[in-house]
Every structure is written in C-alpha cells, then in structure tokens.
Amino acid sequence: MRKEIASEDLDGVDRTLLRLLQDDGTLSSSALGERLSMTVTPCWRRRKRLEDLGYIKDYQANLDRRKLGFDVLAFAQVRFGDHSTSAPDEFERVILRLPEVLSCHKVSGEADYVLTVLAADLESYGHFVEDVLRRQPGIASIQSSFALREIKAITRIPVPE
Known part of the structure; x- marks a missing residue:
C-alpha cells in the first residue's frame, strides 16, 4: 500500500x-x-x-564519482557497545563533517548506523576506517561491504500523480 x-x-x-x-x-x-x-x-x-514549503530542498549536479577518482563505494555498518553515553551523538557530529561520507542512516537491526563512503581505492578506504572510524569512542564493531557493480543509483524521488 x-x-x-x-x-x-x-x-x-x-x-x-x-x-x-x-x-x-x-x-x-x-x-x-x-x-x-x-x-x-x-x-x-x-x-x-x-x-x-520545503518540497525543493536544494539543487545540485549529479557527478560521476569514477571520473573524479573515487573507484570504491563502500557501505560501513557501525555498531556501538554502549548507547547510554554521548558517543553516538558525537559520532553523528563527526560524520556530518566528512565529505567522503555520502550518507549516514541510524538503522534498526544488528548495526546502529549504515554509512555510504567513497574512496579512491581499497587502501584509502582502509585509512578512513583506521584513522577516522576506529578512533571514534564507543564503537564496538565496523563491518564493511563493497559495491562490486552499480545496478541502480539515483536520487530522484517518485512524485505521485
């Protein structure tokens, strides 16, 4: 429905x-x-x-990430060990400042957050995980998945008739 x-x-x-x-x-x-x-x-x-009215939030050009040198598209699932501290709030503040993080969603299930991250290559992504994500307090685990092939990637929202 x-x-x-x-x-x-x-x-x-x-x-x-x-x-x-x-x-x-x-x-x-x-x-x-x-x-x-x-x-x-x-x-x-x-x-x-x-x-x-807020139906139109902003305007942007859709860029080709590969032509700009971002060959890796990763999905990082981040889980916190303790939710009673301010660590998740601080994590969100840090993520908002990172241009390589295209999206961050607080989710239900095994992970607390799912991030979409761009990197030039696997080594660069590894540095991002070690130098940025792992340094955030309260994180219990980080699990990464990588896009092997992009089937569909749009930002258009269906507008009902």
Missing part, C-alpha cells in the same frame, strides 16, 4: 514541475513555463512556493 503525499498543497502542475526539476534542475522559469504551458511569472511563483 503506497502512502500518498501528506499535503494537499500540491496540484497536478506542482507535481509535474517537481518531476521536471528532478530531471533537470537547471531549467529556467521560462523553459519550465513552456513545458507547463504557463507564463514565466506564475511558473516562478510556483517554483518559489515549492522551495518555501
């Missing part, structure tokens, strides 16, 4: 605008207006409203 968007703030034009911007965040209000059969000003207002 799919949950619908929890807001009545969106109409069909808003949803189409969101889809178009996910496909190409560089579209100008003029180009968006053309595709939506709207003039520039109302189109700009809708876009601004969606930004103000």
Whole structure:
C-alpha cells in the first residue's frame, strides 16, 4: 500500500514541475513555463512556493564519482557497545563533517548506523576506517561491504500523480 503525499498543497502542475526539476534542475522559469504551458511569472511563483514549503530542498549536479577518482563505494555498518553515553551523538557530529561520507542512516537491526563512503581505492578506504572510524569512542564493531557493480543509483524521488 503506497502512502500518498501528506499535503494537499500540491496540484497536478506542482507535481509535474517537481518531476521536471528532478530531471533537470537547471531549467529556467521560462523553459519550465513552456513545458507547463504557463507564463514565466506564475511558473516562478510556483517554483518559489515549492522551495518555501520545503518540497525543493536544494539543487545540485549529479557527478560521476569514477571520473573524479573515487573507484570504491563502500557501505560501513557501525555498531556501538554502549548507547547510554554521548558517543553516538558525537559520532553523528563527526560524520556530518566528512565529505567522503555520502550518507549516514541510524538503522534498526544488528548495526546502529549504515554509512555510504567513497574512496579512491581499497587502501584509502582502509585509512578512513583506521584513522577516522576506529578512533571514534564507543564503537564496538565496523563491518564493511563493497559495491562490486552499480545496478541502480539515483536520487530522484517518485512524485505521485
């Protein structure tokens, strides 16, 4: 069962605008207006409203990690030994500052956190684990898995009709 968007703030034009911007965040209000059969000003207002309401968080270019020298994509599962200390909170503060960590999720199950990490090679990833992760207080274990082949990697969120 799919949950619908929890807001009545969106109409069909808003949803189409969101889809178009996910496909190409560089579209100008003029180009968006053309595709939506709207003039520039109302189109700009809708876009601004969606930004103000938080539906559009930011804009970015999707880069090719391999062309930038990041051949290793790793998933690190981090488990803490004691959750009653401030160690997990400090860990989260450290992770927020690390550009090589693409995502960090607090999860249920065996691990407490799952990180997605980029590295140039296995040796670089090893240094990251030893020099960064293992130095964080309270960590009981770190288990790493590596992407052998990327099947699907998108950041687009499906916008319901």
